[in-house]
Each structure stands twice: as C-alpha cells, then as structure tokens.
Amino acid sequence: MKRREFIRNTSLGAVGTLFIPEFLRGMDWMNLDERSQFRKLIVIQLSGGNDGLNTIIPFENDLYYNLRPQISISKNEVIKLNDQLGLNPNMAEFHKLFKDGLVSIVNSVGYPNPNRSHFRSMDIWHTAVDSNQYSKSGWLGRYMDSYCSNSHSMLELDSQLSLALHGKERNGLALEQSDKLYKTLRDKYFRDVIETAESAELNEDNQGYLYKTLIQTNQSAKYLAETHTVKDNNLEFPQTGLGKKLAQVSQFIRSGFSTQVYYVSHNGFDSHVNQRKSQDKLLEDYSKSVSALVQSLEKSGDLEHTLILTFSEFGRRVEENGSSGTDHGKANNLFLIGKNLKHPGIYNDGPDLSKLDDGDISYKVDFRNIYWDIIVEWFQSDASKIISKSFNSLGILS
Amino acid sequence: MENRKFIHLYNCFGFGLTGKQIKKLSGISFAEKLKKEKVEEIKLDLSEFEGVDFRSLPEKERKEFFKKLREKIKDLNLMWLDKMIHSENIIQEKMNLFWHHHFACSIENPLYGQQFTNIIRKNATGNFRDLVLEVSKSAAMIDFLHAKQNEKSHPNEDFARELCELYTLGRDNEYTEKDVQEIARAFTGWRHKMLGEFIVHPKKHDEGNKTIFGKTGNFNGEEVIDLILEKKACAEFICKNIYEYFVHPKVNEKHVKELTDVFYTSKYDIQKLIIHIAESNWFYEEQNILAKIKSPIEFIVGLSRQFKIENENPKSWLLYQKLFDQILYRPPNVKGWKVDQEWIDSNSLPLRLRLPSIILTNAQLDLAAKPNYDENPLDGMKENKFSQKLGFTYDWEYFFDQNQGMDFKDLFFNGKLSPQMKAFIDKHHFETKYEEVIQLISLPEFQLI
Numbered sequence: 001m002k003r004r005e006f007i008r009n010t011s012l013g014a015v016g017t018l019f020i021p022e023f024l025r026g027m028d029w030m031n032l033d034e035r036s037q038f039r040k041l042i043v044i045q046l047s048g049g050n051d052g053l054n055t056i057i058p059f060e061n062d063l064y065y066n067l068r069p070q071i072s073i074s075k076n077e078v079i080k081l082n083d084q085l086g087l088n089p090n091m092a093e094f095h096k097l098f099k100d101g102l103v104s105i106v107n108s109v110g111y112p113n114p115n116r117s118h119f120r121s122m123d124i125w126h127t128a129v130d131s132n133q134y135s136k137s138g139w140l141g142r143y144m145d146s147y148c149s150n151s152h153s154m155l156e157l158d159s160q161l162s163l164a165l166h167g168k169e170r171n172g173l174a175l176e177q178s179d180k181l182y183k184t185l186r187d188k189y190f191r192d193v194i195e196t197a198e199s200a201e202l203n204e205d206n207q208g209y210l211y212k213t214l215i216q217t218n219q220s221a222k223y224l225a226e227t228h229t230v231k232d233n234n235l236e237f238p239q240t241g242l243g244k245k246l247a248q249v250s251q252f253i254r255s256g257f258s259t260q261v262y263y264v265s266h267n268g269f270d271s272h273v274n275q276r277k278s279q280d281k282l283l284e285d286y287s288k289s290v291s292a293l294v295q296s297l298e299k300s301g302d303l304e305h306t307l308i309l310t311f312s313e314f315g316r317r318v319e320e321n322g323s324s325g326t327d328h329g330k331a332n333n334l335f336l337i338g339k340n341l342k343h344p345g346i347y348n349d350g351p352d353l354s355k356l357d358d359g360d361i362s363y364k365v366d367f368r369n370i371y372w373d374i375i376v377e378w379f380q381s382d383a384s385k386i387i388s389k390s391f392n393s394l395g396i397l398s
Numbered sequence: 399m400e401n402r403k404f405i406h407l408y409n410c411f412g413f414g415l416t417g418k419q420i421k422k423l424s425g426i427s428f429a430e431k432l433k434k435e436k437v438e439e440i441k442l443d444l445s446e447f448e449g450v451d452f453r454s455l456p457e458k459e460r461k462e463f464f465k466k467l468r469e470k471i472k473d474l475n476l477m478w479l480d481k482m483i484h485s486e487n488i489i490q491e492k493m494n495l496f497w498h499h500h501f502a503c504s505i506e507n508p509l510y511g512q513q514f515t516n517i518i519r520k521n522a523t524g525n526f527r528d529l530v531l532e533v534s535k536s537a538a539m540i541d542f543l544h545a546k547q548n549e550k551s552h553p554n555e556d557f558a559r560e561l562c563e564l565y566t567l568g569r570d571n572e573y574t575e576k577d578v579q580e581i582a583r584a585f586t587g588w589r590h591k592m593l594g595e596f597i598v599h600p601k602k603h604d605e606g607n608k609t610i611f612g613k614t615g616n617f618n619g620e621e622v623i624d625l626i627l628e629k630k631a632c633a634e635f636i637c638k639n640i641y642e643y644f645v646h647p648k649v650n651e652k653h654v655k656e657l658t659d660v661f662y663t664s665k666y667d668i669q670k671l672i673i674h675i676a677e678s679n680w681f682y683e684e685q686n687i688l689a690k691i692k693s694p695i696e697f698i699v700g701l702s703r704q705f706k707i708e709n710e711n712p713k714s715w716l717l718y719q720k721l722f723d724q725i726l727y728r729p730p731n732v733k734g735w736k737v738d739q740e741w742i743d744s745n746s747l748p749l750r751l752r753l754p755s756i757i758l759t760n761a762q763l764d765l766a767a768k769p770n771y772d773e774n775p776l777d778g779m780k781e782n783k784f785s786q787k788l789g790f791t792y793d794w795e796y797f798f799d800q801n802q803g804m805d806f807k808d809l810f811f812n813g814k815l816s817p818q819m820k821a822f823i824d825k826h827h828f829e830t831k832y833e834e835v836i837q838l839i840s841l842p843e844f845q846l847i
Binding site: 123161181184193206207209210216 | 647685688689691721723731732733736739740742743744745747749751770814816817822826837840841842843845846
C-alpha cells in the first residue's frame with residue numbers, strides 16, 4: 001500500500017470516530033518495506049537563538065576574526081568540514097555523522113523582514129507565515145489537520161505544546177513521559193466518567209466537545225502507554241535534558257509508534273554574555289545526544305525512515321558585544337540529518353560577511369522552502385494547503 | 399428571578415455566586431446592581447522610584463533601576479487578579495477582562511500598564527467612544543502598535559489597521575486598504591512622554607487633507623474615530639464580540655441586530671447594552687446556559703470565589719497563568735488570548751479537570767512550565783518548578799456555610815447535566831461531602847459557564 005493511500009484510509013477510518021483503528025495499535029501489520037513508507041520527522045529546536053557563526057565557523061574569513069576579537073574560534077581549533085568552513089570543536093560526534101554522509105548543512109536560512117524578538121521570530125518559524133502576518137496555527141498542526149487523525153500523531157516531549165503543533169482542527173500532544181498522562185486519567189472516578197460518556201449521546205455544542213476531547217485524550221494516552229514496549233536504559237545517551245528526551249523519542253520510534261512528528265527543544269542559546277562558555281557546552285550536548293539518537297535508530301533499522309531537522313529562531317549579530325557575547329541577529333544555518341539526503345555535506349556557501357544586513361547575516365534560503373520540501377518530498381504530501389507561499393525544491397532531500 | 403437565572407446571569411456577567419450571595423442580590427435588578435458598582439482603579443506602590451534622578455545614575459545602577467521598575471508589572475498583574483477574586487464590583491471586573499481581551503495589548507512597562515488598565519476600568523461600562531479614544535492615546539497602545547514610528551514622512555499603518563480590523567469594524571468590513579493608509583496619516587505624530595502623558599508631535603503630524611470613507615478633510619485621529627463610530631457596522635462588530643463572549647460563541651443574527659440597534663441608538667452606551675442583554679428573555683434560554691468555555695482566569699477566579707482560595711506565594715498565581723497560557727497584560731498577540739474551544743485540547747483538558755482536586759486537597763501537580771527563550775534553562779527550571787505543593791489555601795467551612803441548602807448540581811452546572819451523567823452521579827456513592835463537591839467540580843461541565 002502506498003503511503004498516501006494509507007493516510008487516506010486512516011483518515012476515513014478514524015476522523016470523526018472516537019476509536020483508534022486496530023491496525024494502528026502497532027506497526028507489525030506492515031512489512032519493513034511498507035513501514036519505510038511511514039516516515040518520521042524529529043524536530044530539534046535550539047531555543048534562544050543559536051550563534052550559527054560559532055557553530056559552523058568561516059575559519060578563512062578575516063572579517064569574522066576582526067568582528068569577534070574575544071569570542072571567535074581559531075582556525076586550529078575548528079574541525080574542518082571543507083577549505084572554508086569548520087565545526088565548533090565540541091561537536092566531534094556530529095562530525096562523525098557528517099563524515100558518514102548523514103548531514104546536510106544549509107547556510108543563511110531566514111525570511112524577509114526579519115524580527116529580532118525571540119517570541120515573534122519563533123512564532124514566525126512555527127506558523128510559517130510572512131513576518132507581518134499572524135496565525136494561530138502552526139505548520140505541523142496544519143499538516144495534522146490534513147493528514148493525521150489522532151493527537152498522538154505529533155508528540156512534543158515537553159510539558160506544554162508549541163505553536164508549531166497547533167492545528168486549526170486538532171493539536172499535537174505534549175507529554176514528558178508516555179504513561180504520565182495515562183496515570184492522570186486512570187483514576188477510578190475519571191474512568192467511570194469516561195465510560196459513562198462513551199455510552200452517552202454527545203451533543204454538538206461545547207458540552208459534547210469537552211466529552212469528545214476527553215474520550216480521545218484517553219484513547220491516545222492508552223495507546224501510548226500500551227504501545228510503549230521498548231524500554232531500555234539508553235545508557236549511550238547523555239544524561240542531560242536533551243539526551244533524555246531524545247532517548248525517549250528513540251524508544252517511541254523503536255516501539256513502533258504511529259506518531260509521525262516528534263518535537264524537542266534544547267534551551268539556553270541566548271548568549272549575550274560569556275557566550276563561549278555556555279554555547280560550547282550546549283553544542284557538545286547537542287552533538288552527543290543527536291549522535292546517540294542516530295546510532296540507536298540505525299541499529300534498529302528505523303533510521304531509513306527518520307529525518308531530523310535542527311533550527312533556531314534566528315542567528316546572532318556578526319559583531320560581538322561588549323560582554324563577550326552576541327546580540328540577536330537574523331539568518332542562520334540549519335541542519336538536516338538522515339539517510340535520504342541527495343548530496344549530504346554543505347549545501348550552499350557560508351554567509352557573505354562583507355554584505356551584511358544592518359550588521360546581520362542576510363537570508364538566502366527561506367525557511368519555508370525547507371518546510372515545503374519536507375512536506376512534499378519527505379511526507380509526499382501536498383504542501384499548498386499548509387504553506388501559503390509556494391516554492392521549488394531545493395534538491396536536498398531525495 | 400429564580401435561582402437558576404441568577405446563577406446564569408452572574409456566571410456570565412461576573413465569576414459565579416455562592417448561595418448566600420444569590421440571596422443577597424436577589425432583591426435588586428441587574429441595572430440596580432450595575433448602578434451601585436464602583437470603578438476601582440489600580441494603584442501601584444512606586445514610592446521607592448519617586449525622586450530618583452535615574453539620568454545621573456551610573457550605567458549599571460540605571461540598568462538595575464529599570465529592571466526593578468519592570469518587575470513591578472508582576473505587582474500590577476497580581477493586583478488585578480486580586481480585584482477579580484475579591485471585589486464586590488463583579489460586573490465591572492468581568493467587563494474589564496473582556497475589554498483587555500478586545501484591546502489586546504502586551505505591556506512591559508508597569509507605569510503604562512497602570513495607565514492602560516485604569517482607562518479600561520474607568521470606561522468599561524461607560525461610553526465606547528471614550529474607551530476607544532483613550533485607549534488609542536495610551537502609552538501602552540502607542541508603544542505596542544508602533545505609533546511612535548508613525549510620522550508624516552513615513553506613515554506606519556500598524557495602529558490604523560488594527561483600529562479598523564480588531565477594535566472597531568472587523569476585518570475588511572466597510573474600509574479599504576486606501577482608508578487604512580489615510581487613517582494612518584491622521585494618527586501621525588501621536589506620542590507619549592516618559593511618564594505616559596499623551597502628546598501630538600506637531601512636526602511629525604500630517605496636516606494635509608485625507609480622504610477617509612469617501613470624505614475629504616484635514617482629519618486628526620480623534621475625528622477619524624468619530625467617522626468610524628458613525629458607521630453602524632462598528633456598533634454591530636462590538637455587539638457581535640460581546641455576544642460571543644457573554645452569551646454564546648455562535649452568534650444569533652437576530653439577537654445581534656437587536657443589540658446593535660440599542661447600542662447605536664444610545665450612541666455607544668455600554669451600560670445600556672449589557673442591561674439590555676440581562677433583561678432579554680433569550681439570554682436565559684436553555685441553549686445559552688453552559689454554552690461557553692471558561693478561560694483559565696475565569697476558571698481560577700470562580701473557584702477562588704467559591705472556596706476562598708488564597709496563596710501567600712505570589713509566584714504560584716503567576717505560574718498558574720503561564721501554565722494555562724493566559725497571562726494578564728501579556729496576550730500572546732494582537733488578537734488577544736485564546737477563546738472558547740481553543741482553550742481545550744488533549745493537553746489542557748486533563749490538567750483542567752484535575753486542577754480543582756489538586757488545589758482542594760493540597761496535592762502535588764507534577765508539571766513545570768517551559769522556560770522562556772531568553773532564560774537560562776537551569777535558572778528557569780528552578781523558577782518554574784511547579785511540582786512542589788502549589789500552596790493554595792482554601793476554606794471548606796466558608797464554602798459549606800455560603801452554600802447551605804443549595805443543590806450543588808445547580809450551583810456548579812446550573813442543573814444542566816446530560817441524563818447519563820446525571821444518572822451516574824445519582825447512583826455514585828460519595829464517602830464524604832468534601833468528596834462529593836470535589837468529584838462534581840471534576841466533571842467536564844464545570845469547565846463551562
């Protein structure tokens with residue numbers, strides 16, 4: 001069965017009804033080949049504005065060193081990727097992935113008329129609308145509206161749900177552990193209430209809406225708790241916030257969850273002061289955690305159908321500030337990790353530091369073009385319903 | 399008026415009543431109650447900042463000074479919440495909350511916040527013209543919608559657009575793109591001084607002729623507001639919003655038309671408008687009872703009023719707002735906070751159902767709010783850790799005394815339970831009266847007003 005047919009069937013089977021179809025309980029009904037059609041996306045958000053220039057370093061560029069006397073990373077420190085660009089020295093594990101042909105680095109990603117507020121810029125990335133527009137739904141949420149039928153189709157490993165996963169019709173599910181939500185609802189009294197509601201005629205107004213949401217939530221919670229069968233100790237993951245979250249994602253995928261999108265945040269990149277100290281540590285954590293994730297999925301055979309996107313709401317000013325840090329900037333680099341990259345490596349040239357936009361890197365690639373490609377080429381779906389602008393393929397994904 | 403109607407009336411135009419409060423109010427009409435209510439302003443204690451010549455402070459201390467001043471926005475937040483929970487002027491308080499949503503404005507400066515909130519308080523049940531004009535001149539709104547950048551040589555249309563789209567007429571309703579550009583010109587030069595006082599900067603103001611809604615003249619901002627108010631579409635837009643907020647999320651065209659006539663004929667008298675609603679028979683019809691989903695603020699304020707919930711640690715109140723996504727003075731964008739069904743999804747519903755029992759048994763809520771993007775996550779997590787005891791105190795004695803002889807199903811759901819749920823509750827055995835109350839308010843119906 002083709003993936004799109006599968007989705008269509010799922011929608012017909014599940015939209016509007018309150019039951020998770022039997023065949024979604026696990027993926028065992030599909031052979032590996034079919035399973036590979038059911039693709040996953042993991043989004044890792046570097047919150048606070050990661051300084052892309054100290055992540056992917058233009059080590060041959062004098063402008064970089066002139067503008068950053070305190071915080072630049074010297075040529076002999078960087079891990080060279082080509083004759084111009086090198087990695088932050090704390091990203092050795094990420095470098096291994098790069099060498100194995102599993103990484104595409106896209107430079108100068110951003111959007112027109114950029115906004116330097118964390119909150120506004122993050123909203124723009126989440127909603128994928130023009131920077132002077134507002135939307136209450138996120139790009140992944142709108143994908144869900146069209147192509148998914150359960151709230152657990154998209155999971156955020158957090159206590160609160162990001163705007164990206166808010167749809168017009170349905171929202172993704174935020175959870176820290178797969179059984180926590182289930183425990184909340186497993187109280188005898190709530191079970192009785194849910195059971196009573198399941199047998200009741202539910203009306204179309206808000207009263208009915210509350211009960212329907214409750215029943216659906218209970219079913220998702222039950223599904224996740226029951227399907228979460230792979231529970232290993234994940235010792236190869238760093239015991240950090242990010243490491244633990246990605247270890248969970250790995251378990252969920254290897255358990256055969258029907259979830260299509262996992263969303264994870266890595267916080268603390270707002271490096272106005274003493275940037276090197278904080279950013280180096282965060283990038284090391286990122287590098288080790290992502291590498292552990294890739295390895296665990298490679299071992300289980302799930303890497304074939306998993307794509308990992310890493311982004312931040314903006315890059316930082318090219319020139320350092322007076323406190324060994326950097327202030328909010330504009331365009332930034334972005335990573336795609338997986339086995340289905342057309343030309344892994346560095347996709348486009350590093351930023352032109354001689355042509356800055358008010359002291360910031362100007363954008364060359366619209367981030368919505370990346371989203372567009374993910375929807376069209378990775379999920380093999382129609383992006384026009386989700387992104388209001390249309391784009392041509394960047395040719396990154398195969 | 400029978401109890402049931404009374405409960406409905408003050409669920410909508412208030413935050414719910416206890417049994418004793420119902421008795422106390424039952425002697426007077428809504429109009430009389432409204433006339434008795436007073437405008438309560440919010441006054442921050444800023445004595446520690448007075449007389450400080452911050453300009454002469456060294457840079458570091460000046461930064462500290464402003465940081466401390468900014469912290470006062472939290473006081474402003476808590477003072478507002480305190481008013482909603484404790485004030486007797488319940489209609490006023492509910493109207494304040496509505497107008498803060500209507501004129502959604504994110505405010506960081508406590509001085510401007512104080513000015514803004516008092517403009518709303520003074521005019522919440524007064525005249526809409528005064529309200530919209532004063533809001534337009536407030537420092538908070540001038541900052542929020544970039545009026546400062548709106549000058550003769552470079553008009554900035556942000557405020558003009560939102561004035562039409564969100565505050566008065568509704569999206570693309572009886573105005574054109576060209577009108578927006580011309581309206582922006584009329585508002586050029588609108589500024590405020592350091593302490594929030596409104597001024598028109600003469601050099602930045604465009605004195606030329608503007609053509610707005612087909613009329614040409616050297617209009618200023620105030621005259622533009624009058625041009626807008628002349629349109630009945632403005633009255634209709636406000637009535638529609640009020641209907642959705644106070645009556646039913648799906649509007650009844652006939653009722654809105656009736657309200658529009660009242661509002662427009664009275665020259666935008668908000669008091670007349672809401673009295674008309676409260677005196678209409680259709681307001682009490684079955685489909686309007688328990689029709690709306692409580693916002694998180696309505697939820698906690700209503701609960702606090704019934705059970706005398708207090709908290710000595712102000713942080714718990716702020717964290718509640720953050721966790722449930724409704725922070726006072728910080729609506730997420732120009733459109734305001736979420737509304738109606740947007741509040742409820744698989745993430746929020748279990749939490750909202752559990753919340754009364756967590757608070758009223760002093761149980762632990764194992765949840766931490768996300769750190770902000772500009773926070774160090776380690777500091778942030780400590781600050782935002784909600785998994786300790788919430789520390790809310792409550793008063794069962796007060797609750798049972800206030801509601802002696804009341805049927806709790808009437809009190810909490812206005813008697814509107816589905817037959818199945820009613821049967822379930824009737825045959826359910828509750829060990830104690832406390833358990834009965836907690837279980838009742840854990841039902842989904844308690845999320846509704």
